[in-house]
Amino acid sequence: MPEGLGVREVPVELRVNGVKHVLRVKPYERLLDTLRRRLGITSVKDGCGRGECGACLVIVDGELVPSCLMLTVQARGRDVVTVEGISSRSLHSIQEALIKVNAPQCGFCIPGVVIAAYWLLEVKGNLNPSDDDVREALSTNLCRCGSYHRFVKAVKIAAEELRARKALGARD
Amino acid sequence: MLFDIYIPRDLVDASEFLYRNAPDAVPIAGGTDLIPMIRDGKLRPKYLVDLSGLKGRLSYVSIDSGVVRVGALTTINALGASALTGMEAFLGFRDLYRTFGNAAVRSLATVGGNVGTAVSAADLIVMFNALDAKVGLSGVKGSRYVDIRELVAGKRLLAKEPGELITEVVFNVPPKNSSTAFIKLGYREGTIIGLTSVAALVTVRDGVIEDVKLAFDRVDRRVPGRAYLTEKGLKGVPLRDEAVGGVINEHLPREMRRKSDYRASGAYRLHVSKVLARRAVLTAGRRAVGGG
Incomplete structure (x- = not known):
């Protein structure tokens, strides 16, 4: 029998935050559900379920992806990064900056915002983003508390911090 | 959302599976349209054929x-x-x-x-x-x-x-002195279904429109199409605001049938189509002669 067909569970191997997982998942299971329910990664939020709100954003092989639209089967063999993976020991500069400008209010959208900002600054490597660059990178993220301007401010503060740290590292 | 998934070895395998299981099998690529369709119950496929493994080739x-x-x-x-x-x-x-x-x-x-x-x-x-x-x-x-x-x-x-x-x-690749423009109007800039969208390909010679292709999200069908009458009228017209606008205002209403729905009325869509078409033709035309 061909791979996948007729098998109610599909074997999938994927890396999440650097850790390899070997799982058997339902064909219709979304990456979002695998992360939250099987792996206990709850920074990833179940928002609109159709790629419009950005609460479930993760990074898959360097791409910004709504985990509600990707089936876990489609993430096979790929590398997934969530907020847990970028701030396991201490808060990331982006998180520090968001706190500094009092951006988080209800907080539901924040993990997605952190991931989108991380994608812009650390994955795409744009450490000197314009306001438009930030708005573009965060164009997926809806925030019902309306902290949009603070997000832009925070991402620029984080970028400055990361730039300074990089310059310091270069001098060492 | 219940379905089984098939992971094809290659393109031929994917086609054969889809052929054998038509119409119960549906291919999935990015899934940004398909997954919401399935979640909304508008589509109930028995099998999805995951094309993500064919990305290297396609x-x-x-x-x-x-x-x-x-x-x-x-x-x-x-x-x-x-x-x-x-x-x-x-x-x-x-x-x-x-x-x-x-x-x-x-x-x-x-x-x-x-x-x-x-x-x-x-x-x-x-x-x-x-x-x-x-x-x-x-x-x-x-x-x-x-x-x-x-x-x-x-x-x-x-x-x-x-x-x-x-x-x-x-x-x-269009001939020399040609360029394109695309304009979409919606209630905000991202994550929207546009009220109206238009694409133009314009070829300019000596300040005059030599050739033009004008496509809309809808002209007279429920899918994108071309405004052939308007295209014909625009040929030979100088690349100027009033001239282009005049031709579009005259010809487009004769070939465009716009429907009203909860997003906008048909009359508003027709009006916007005229305005956006003029802007798209002028933008593409200016780009064609190197004027950004």
């Missing part, structure tokens, strides 16, 4: 001997980052990229997937109409190329055989 943008080929599994992000959007003649793709979905949707959504939706809101179908694009199909009986207008036969309706998959989109 993700490319090649420009060779005046012909552009875009692989069906090229994501919108990859298209936006390709050499195509840097070419003067194809600045319309840069316009399109900026208002397509949002940053995350663009990393999943694919060129073939957008064409495959066969809806008026599929921005690439509008753009490909203006470029007279052909779509490559591959199925159990071999491969062929069809005109995009022939393939997108109606709302959510593709004129293709069971088992046939979209493999690429092909179009010519």
Whole structure:
């Protein structure tokens, strides 16, 4: 029998935050559900379920992806990064900056915002983003508390911090 | 949302599976349209055929001997980052990229997937109409190329055989002194279904429109199409605001049938179509003569 067909569970191997997982998942299971329910990664939020709100954003092989639209089967063999993976020991500069400008209010959208900002600054490597660059990178993220301007401010503060740290590292 | 998934070995295997299980099997690429459709209960496939493993073969943008080929599994992000959007003649793709979905949707959504939706809101179908694009199909009986207008036969309706998959989109690099523009109007800039969208390809000679292709999200069908009457009227017209606007205002209402729905009235859509068409033609025309 061909791979996948007729098998109610599909074997999938994927890396999440650097850790390899070997799982058997339902064909219709979304990456979002695998992360939250099987792996206990709850920074990833179940928002609109159709790629419009950005609460479930993760990074898959360097791409910004709504985990509600990707089936876990489609993430096979790929590398997934969530907020847990970028701030396991201490808060990331982006998180520090968001706190500094009092951006988080209800907080539901924040993990997605952190991931989108991380994608812009650390994955795409744009450490000197314009306001438009930030708005573009965060164009997926809806925030019902309306902290949009603070997000832009925070991402620029984080970028400055990361730039300074990089310059310091270069001098060492 | 209940379905089984099939992971094909290659394109032929995918086609054969789809052919054997038609109409119960549906191909999935980025899933940005399909997953919401399934969640809404508008589509209840028994099997999804996951094309993500074929990305290595079907993700490319090649420009060779005046012909552009875009692989069906090229994501919108990859298209936006390709050499195509840097070419003067194809600045319309840069316009399109900026208002397509949002940053995350663009990393999943694919060129073939957008064409495959066969809806008026599929921005690439509008753009490909203006470029007279052909779509490559591959199925159990071999491969062929069809005109995009022939393939997108109606709302959510593709004129293709069971088992046939979209493999690429092909179009010519337009002649010298030509360029493109794409404009979409919606209630906000991202993550929207546009109220009206327009794509124009304009060739200019001595300040006069030599040739023009004008495509809309809808003209007289429920899928994207071309405004041929207006195109004819625009040929030979000087590339000036009043002249272009005058021709569009005269001809477009004669060939465009706009429907009202909860997003906007038909009358408003027609008005906006006229305004956006004028802007798109002038923008493409200015770009054609190197005026950004």
